[in-house]
Amino acid sequence: MAYAYDDTNIFARILRGEIPNKTVLETEHTLAFLDIGPQAPVHVLVIPKGKYVNFDHFATDASADEIADFTRAAGEVCRITGVGPGEGGAGYRTISNAGAHGVQEVPHYHLHILGGRVLGRMLAKPD
Ligand code: 5GP
Numbered sequence: 001m002a003y004a005y006d007d008t009n010i011f012a013r014i015l016r017g018e019i020p021n022k023t024v025l026e027t028e029h030t031l032a033f034l035d036i037g038p039q040a041p042v043h044v045l046v047i048p049k050g051k052y053v054n055f056d057h058f059a060t061d062a063s064a065d066e067i068a069d070f071t072r073a074a075g076e077v078c079r080i081t082g083v084g085p086g087e088g089g090a091g092y093r094t095i096s097n098a099g100a101h102g103v104q105e106v107p108h109y110h111l112h113i114l115g116g117r118v119l120g121r122m123l124a125k126p127d
Contacts, residue, residue, distance in 0.1 A: 041116025083115030
């Protein structure tokens with residue numbers, strides 16, 4: 001299965017420094033920054049620097065180093081933002097939307113980390 005990556009997507013432009021972002025954490029292979037339209041008091045996007053369209057693309061084609069770096073960075077964001085229960089936080093939710101049924105808007109793999117309030121049930125039916 002070939003994944004077509006669109007270099008003009010907004011997160012590619014953020015990674016190229018063409019658009020500013022509010023960085024929470026940057027590592028060798030990963031960038032975490034505040035979502036521009038937060039849906040909870042804590043809403044951070046974690047993205048790989050590599051050109052991956054969605055989770056299954058990343059999980060299939062990324063190197064072990066990239067995957068480890070990304071996973072560790074996401075865990076660090078939970079700690080930095082204070083939502084991680086392991087650090088006494090009240091909890092969070094991670095979401096990764098993919099494709100049409102996932103209602104993915106930006107075609108560069110990203111993990112949403114949401115917290116800071118009770119988030120309700122996991123899924124709502126479409127309007
Ligand atoms: P998706 O629906 O693809 O899972 O989520 C895309 C997310 O990217 C949305 O939550 C949206 O608010 C966020 N977003 C879109 N454009 C920008 C931007 O230019 N900067 C930042 N920080 N977030 C963005």
